[in-house]
Amino acid sequence: MKDDSIRKLDKTKLPAWDETPLGWALLSEGSDDFKTGGWRSQHPVLDPEKCTSCLFCWIYCPDSAIRVKDGKMAGFDDSLCKGCGICSTECPQGAVKMAEGAGALQGGGVKK
């Protein structure tokens, strides 16, 4: 080990074996680096009229796909949402419905 400390992974280049963090302990905050958006075969659609921004979806999302702005639910992250539908199942207001296909969540997946 050149450096045995825990490091943030340098994503600009792939590390050699002696540059990997000891025990794969990472300073990054979670799975944001793994872009799972391409796995999606269904996509969530948010009904803003029903949403109370309780953020159950944010808590339950196994990725980091729920966008939050000023403490309010602000749609879904296209690169991370894998279409599992947990947000839809857990939403107490029934404000998230799943729709067929990968969809395009660039607009945040909010129903217009």
Added chain:
Amino acid sequence: MKLLTRKVVGLTGDGAAAEAMRQIDPDVVAAYPITPQTEIVEKFAEYVAEGLVNTEFICVESEHSAISACCGSSAAGARTMTATSSQGLALMHEMLYIAAANRLPIVMINVNRALSAPLNIHNDQSDTFGSRDAGWIQLYCESVQEVYDTTIQGIRIAEHPEVQLPVMVCLDGFILSHSMERLELLSDAEVKDFIGEFKPRTNLLDLAKPITLGAAAMPEYYFEHRFAQSHALDRALERVAAVDREFGTKFGRSYNIVEAYQIDDAEIAVITLGSLAGTTRFIVDRLREEGIRAGSLKIKLFRPFPIEAVAAALKNVKAAAVLEKAISPGAPGPALFSDVLGALYHQGVKVSLISYIAGLGGRDVPPKSITRIYNHLQQIAETGRIDRILNYLDLRGWQ
């Protein structure tokens, strides 16, 4: 004479392990009882109940949970120990790899017992040999004193900044775990001083410095990570030897990673580990009285395997046998034999090497049977011809 002032007691292998654990006073112990390890957990639970240790003792519902709790507590920055045996170790299997790969310095006492089926509670080494690729350091003990000393050394080895790997201290079920021996104890202060304060590398509970441990590593990262882990285990060999030397300097007892006996001018030798090493040494003495140039080699450190030390010890030997209590169905030879063979090949040392499997499921390996191995080796040394590579000691119906 400093040593004469030591406290001398009679303890079983399990009792000695529990006493070492009391003196180590780990932050967390998560363990599940299983024969023949039960007395360790029982005794340690008593110490907890009596307030003799500050340990958080976690009663779990299985060995899988025991080692899982250990992984969590170690990652959270707690000095962590556990103990198990046989089926318990098998149930821990997937978590063993995770403990090593996440570089968690857990110390485990494993009391070697045969694996089912058929159900058997007695000694052989098939349990820990089955875990040999998990990435743990594995140390095998010959005596109750060695169990006590190795447990204390294990903490220092695991937690060394250059090691940061889990350590398994292995002792033979019943032969050591339930046999009472004379034992010299260190004082609590000496143990505390030797192991030092635990300086954890990771602390999952430090919310000011959050880290992710146990993240996925996709194909572009995984290989490098696993090599780094394997490299660390190889490098740990020096550290194991250094901790043992320091222990020897301070307390007058040291074991080395391998222990050669009468091997310098030996023509024939038996290589073994654990409690069999003592019986083998006894036979060497007898054969030497008859003028037979016999020697023996005890392997204390099984992982990382001491390739150079094993080959160097055997370099002048004509014929040698690896005597082990485990079977590797379908393999070219059993585990220890294959490793010794590999070590000789690595170092370019030519020895006529044969394998003897013995003592499975706790079958006794008496001196007269070990003598037969030496007789077989004499024949090979004289003729220069190996009649049979794989041999089974005292197996009915096998000739």
